[in-house]
Amino acid sequence: MSTKNLLVELFVEELPPKALNKLGEAFASVLFETLKSQGLAADTAAVTAYASPRRLAVHATNILAVAPNKTSTQKLMPVSVGMDASGNATPALIKRLNSMGLTEASVANLTKQMDGKNEALFLDVMQKGISLKDGLQIALNDAITKLPIPKVMTYQLADGWSNVNFVRPAHSLVALHGNDVVAVTALGLTAGNQTQGHRFEASVSPVILKNADTYAEQLKTEGAVIASFTERRAEIVCQLNATAQNASTGLSTSLKPIEDDALLDEVTALVERPNVLLGQFEEVYLEVPQECLILTMKANQKYFPLLDANDKLTNKFLIVSNISPDDASAVIGGNERVVRPRLADAKFFFDQDRKKSLESRISSLDKVVYHNKLGSQGQRTERVSAIAIAISLQLGDAELAAKAGLAAQLAKTDLITDMVGEFPELQGIMGRYYAQHEGLDDEVAFAIEDHYKPRFAGDELARNQVGVVVALADKLETLVGLFSIGEKPTGDKDPFGLRRQALGIIRMLIECKLPLTFSSLIQDVLSQFNAESSTQAATIQAIKEFCFDRLSVNLREQGASPQEVDAVLSLNPEILSDIPQRLAAVRTFSALDEAPALAAANKRVGNILKKIEGEVKSEVNVSLLQEPAEIALNTALGKVKPEADKLFEGGDYTAALKSLAALKAPVDAFFDSVMVNADDPALKANRLGLLASLHQAMNRVADLSKLAS
Incomplete structure (x- = not known):
């Protein structure tokens, strides 16, 4: 057709x-x-x-x-309903055929097919093409x-x-x-x-x-419209780069438009036929932090600021116009007049804010509500500062504690500045500028800016240790505080962004290799709140499960298999910074020829021990060993376990797991020829103790039974 x-x-x-x-x-x-x-x-x-x-x-x-017409097979009714004992059509079948515009003669075209346990009548129906x-x-x-x-x-x-x-x-x-x-x-x-x-x-x-x-x-x-969104977007990019290159003529540096895909998409949706023009403003406004100027030009005017080769803002910007007059001076002049008051406002806010120190603003945080059950931003600041100091001292650094405590005290003070009041996106950034203006230590100043990091998946971490400590304290305070009052994420609802906060905590602990015990960390943070003692254990457990769930998802997104992740996380490792090394060790172990048999044996041992009431001590009485296979396993375990434990304590998890390969043969022989549940209670207890010792040796890095197919 x-x-x-x-x-x-x-x-x-x-x-x-x-x-x-x-x-x-x-x-x-x-x-x-x-x-x-x-x-x-x-x-x-x-x-x-x-x-x-x-x-x-x-x-x-x-x-x-x-x-085109098409044929479909339609079920009418069970044969027992549509046909009588003589094989003739029943009134019910004739009525059904009539409702479809067919006569009794159509009965000859019906077919019988099994429909479940019963036989049914089917009709091939020609459907006319629409x-x-x-x-x-x-x-x-x-x-x-x-x-x-x-x-x-x-x-x-x-x-x-x-x-x-x-x-x-x-x-x-x-x-x-x-x-x-x-x-x-x-x-x-x-x-x-x-x-x-x-x-x-x-x-x-x-x-x-x-x-x-x-x-x-x-x-x-004819219509002066580029209908394709993709084509129009590409045309804007081409014109932006060409205009920036022309604007670089005669300058000592090359200019480039700021990269912002969201802004580019929005501008593409605002114009039908783009015409990029060059505008500029007075250089005096460059005294204002460039983040402020860039934000007001992008957010309010949809302009593309021009940066130099060092990513420093210049006094030039690009306008994506929807008209192309022969003389564009009026369009350019109009846009320059519009942007000037915006820049003047930014300069005014910046000048006014610097007249008052950050420290003098701390008391004003008491008037800002954080959460009706958790108090003001002032109270929250005190908690974050105490947590930051405690973390620093756990890391054994008194100087770090002093800087982190100060940074935490000042971190939220820019929220009540005029600039952040106008541009909330600049929170933290303006705090850093004002701290530097006051001559504060750069580590403290950058920590004020960076304590919000990571703000989203893939965002960079704080650039120094002071910033990491304050960011960790801030996110822990948020997570633990909200959990303590029952504000947990449910389903796809997470109004406080706690999943993002949890992932940020995890990333800092792992990527910054912080040797902090996770449960103790949560316990110390929880002590900053008036949580009832009867619910503290449940709250800590809920937070751990929530964080480990986020960690599991994150590790799988990074390429780890579900079995590898389960093997490592099922042991609930307290030092999260160890997890990448544990995962790498499990991956290496999985590639060994002995791995499948050892994983299966480990699963079998675990199942045996679970069925035993009470605790099974990993103790072996050598005098009670009778079978050659159990003697051989105990001997092999006596050689492998000390070596594996030493490697584990030294942090060489890969070598620790690889050393277990020597246990495959004696483990296989043990299960082939030794009856664990012997009639003699002492003999049974001894063999269970041997298995408990084996289980303990095999599951220090990860639960290897999770690797069993």
């Missing part, structure tokens, strides 16, 4: 820029998949999504005018219904009575199959072949589309 290409476009008022790309992809994907499911798209069909500020469109190749008009109507309705709309608005149609719910008011609908208009409707509109181009720069209005394949080209040449 012959096919033609299909174009569908919804022309609307300006769509929400941060959602545009997702809306365009969803519209195209759902519409195309629905057409495919109806048999209207050939096997070779392909789809292209278009999205600009005022349109969502999809171009699909090789679309049929009518889907027309493109009907199929596209279904697909269009489906695509509109399933759009991931951030916020729906209701507007009135031209008839003055009907209301429509959609992301933005829609003004026209295009549906072309080759040259032919497909008469579908949506949102009170009937499809045609006309659309609109650029508001100001289109050479033709309306743009009358010749066919489905001329859409993108006609919009570009």
